[in-house]
Amino acid sequence: MIPAMPPYEPSAYPPFAVTVDLVVLTVRRHALSALIVRRGEAPFQGRWALPGGFVRAEEDLAEAAARELAEETGLHTHGPVADDAPAYAAHLEQLATYGDPKRDPRMRVVSVAHLVLAPDLPAPRPGGDVGGARWAPVETLVGPAADDGQEHPPLAFDHRRILADGVERARSKIEYSSLATAFCPQEFTVGELRRVYEAVWGVALDPRNFHRKVTGTPGFLLPTGGTTTRQGGRPAQLFQAGGATLLNPPMLRPEV
């Protein structure tokens, strides 16, 4: 990019650093879990945080998010970004931007948070400069139990708030979209999909009505022809995500 025009008056634009932070969610052992990494450097050295990093000079925001995701987990994405989806592909979307002047003690940093929904993975593959990575059930990080500090000390920066916003987005978005399938392997059963909803919402759903609902929504599920007994019991049909992204009518989340 050649600046053909004179640059802006410098006093008009205080310099910011821009980062991307990632809320990476999956369902593990019936619990909605988030990926956290241990910080290797100040500030908040040694504390758990969301994965993320600085946006590079010539990089789009979604690009930066996908790069950080790949660097820190080995995950690739479909969704708004690329479509060279390999074995494990995850959904990525922008979540929100956090810019409190004091959110980073060192300098003015604006963080563009992204939400990633991923299937249950073999194991987190920490890479680069992070000192460790793990999946933690979100209740231990944002719920009331997160305050007693039993499982984890509070997340660095404003990451608890960002995580809470990401969890809320995921919980509401699976109501009216087919995004819950992003938590499933490529082929899955109706029961497995139901257990995703139950884990994300923290409720119990009627298996019979759920089955009718999802199989009756056009474009939601595509039968692959195969069956499996990996959950025990009678063999279940295997499905993959159909093309539809919006569910109409939506899945109804039971009242509290």
Place this chain on the structure above:
Amino acid sequence: MIPAMPPYEPSAYPPFAVTVDLVVLTVRRHALSALIVRRGEAPFQGRWALPGGFVRAEEDLAEAAARELAEETGLHTHGPVADDAPAYAAHLEQLATYGDPKRDPRMRVVSVAHLVLAPDLPAPRPGGDVGGARWAPVETLVGPAADDGQEHPPLAFDHRRILADGVERARSKIEYSSLATAFCPQEFTVGELRRVYEAVWGVALDPRNFHRKVTGTPGFLLPTGGTTTRQGGRPAQLFQAGGATLLNPPMLRPEV
């Protein structure tokens, strides 16, 4: 803010400028309309654009958005920001962030777009350095008719895309929240609220079923006791927005 810690390694964080852009929507003469301003300086000098400006050094993002809104329109906000609501108060929320490396020809600018929903105002009050401001029906800016350039030349930067995202957000959000009342004056009738839905969605709604629905949703509307005949016909009860923000069950947008 005193940097007690040594600053980050400069090579790690390329400097960005951060701006806020505003999608300010209202309903005027049965049409969903957006506020646009004429740019007084390069780049895109003389072209129409969304109102906005640089975020200051010690300013939060929502704060910057509220400031720009007040500067360029005289509007104040309730919602996530302050609550010193004067005569005309508008709803403000963050929309999304746009950071394509080439979106501004001069330098790397990340824009945090905000969505503002305002009641029909007396007149736009352009202030500061803008060369003019007006309300334009959104179809003339983002619809298929926007391409023939009859009404307006294309908006500056990526503002057409930002506006389209804001319109889409408003259209879907009035389905499941009470936000449509932000388009109404403080006191309004059921018919006026229905015409807001009709304008935003571009559909016709059954006045009888609409009336039952909104008056039957607890917390949506609060009767003020007064009546008005300003729309003609039989006097209509006046309401103000009730406390509820989420509508359950939602308003149903008729299929295309």
Place this chain on the structure above:
DNA sequence: GCAAAAGTGTTATTTATACACCCATGC
């Protein structure tokens, strides 16, 4: 009286809910 907008009643249709019940496998 007449037009216009507000508001109520009624009915058919669709959708959600809560179950009873049968099916096909592993052990």
Place this chain on the structure above:
DNA sequence: GCATGGGTGTATAAATAACACTTTTGC
């Protein structure tokens, strides 16, 4: 056989959609 999860049927309740009809104003 029996436990386990998969899947179908059905009755009831609730929400939606369509529209006839009455009410209260301005002119």
